Amino acid sequence: NAGVTQTPKFQVLKTGQSMTLQCAQDMNHEYMSWYRQDPGMGLRLIHYSVGAGITDQGEVPNGYNVSRSTTEDFPLRLLSAAPSQTSVYFCASSYRQKLSGANVLTFGAGSRLTVL
Amino acid sequence: QQQVKQSPQSLIVQKGGIPIINCAYENTAFDYFPWYQQFPGKGPALLIAIRPDVSEKKEGRFTISFNKSAKQFSLHIMDSQPGDSATYFCAASLGGGSQGNLIFGKGTKLSVKP
Numbered sequence: 549n550a551g552v553t554q555t556p557k558f559q560v561l562k563t564g565q566s567m568t569l570q571c572a573q574d575m576n577h578e579y580m581s582w583y584r585q586d587p588g589m590g591l592r593l594i595h596y597s598v599g600a601g602i603t604d605q606g607e608v609p610n611g612y613n614v615s616r617s618t619t620e621d622f623p624l625r626l627l628s629a630a631p632s633q634t635s636v637y638f639c640a641s642s643y644r645q646k647l648s649g650a651n652v653l654t655f656g657a658g659s660r661l662t663v664l
Numbered sequence: 665q666q667q668v669k670q671s672p673q674s675l676i677v678q679k680g681g682i683p684i685i686n687c688a689y690e691n692t693a694f695d696y697f698p699w700y701q702q703f704p705g706k707g708p709a710l711l712i713a714i715r716p717d718v719s720e721k722k723e724g725r726f727t728i729s730f731n732k733s734a735k736q737f738s739l740h741i742m743d744s745q746p747g748d749s750a751t752y753f754c755a756a757s758l759g760g761g762s763q764g765n766l767i768f769g770k771g772t773k774l775s776v777k778p
Contacts, residue, residue, distance in 0.1 A: 590770040650696050655707030
């Protein structure tokens, strides 16, 4: 049981390049989401998905695209990278606790992206 | 607009001390308040969570105190240990956390000195 797997762990891009951050979970969780973490800013929600084929925007969606063709995978695409997208990106999947009904997020280890 | 305000930004305590991290929220519709712990190079992990119908919740050495009228909640770490050194995030959610979308505070970096 690997949990939430993110690749790559590190990536350096030039301004204008495109790339995809991969996220896969093997826990059959319905909900998946992407956050970015910047120093002093906490974690901010980029996009999320409540199930295969359904995605929606979070707090900071501009410059990012997502899709959810399967339950397991939730890739994050940067179409034209900008230095402002330099950040650590975390993918999370969540399950609903039976007792409380609340969703508990399980985070991946993160992908550190630098845009020059 | 920052919906969850967390303080302090950083905190240094001696081993055995009781660090306290505070959070305040604005949206009275929030009804699920978790705390996440993050070690360097790792993703955050759920530590403890509370709903506004209780004023306090304890799990081991970690306690959440909740003040609904003041729209504030705090994390207390009893008998803190060097292994507790990490960044702590408070968060809030709607719908009892049912949608998995959290609004996080900016984090508190805790250092527990031996």
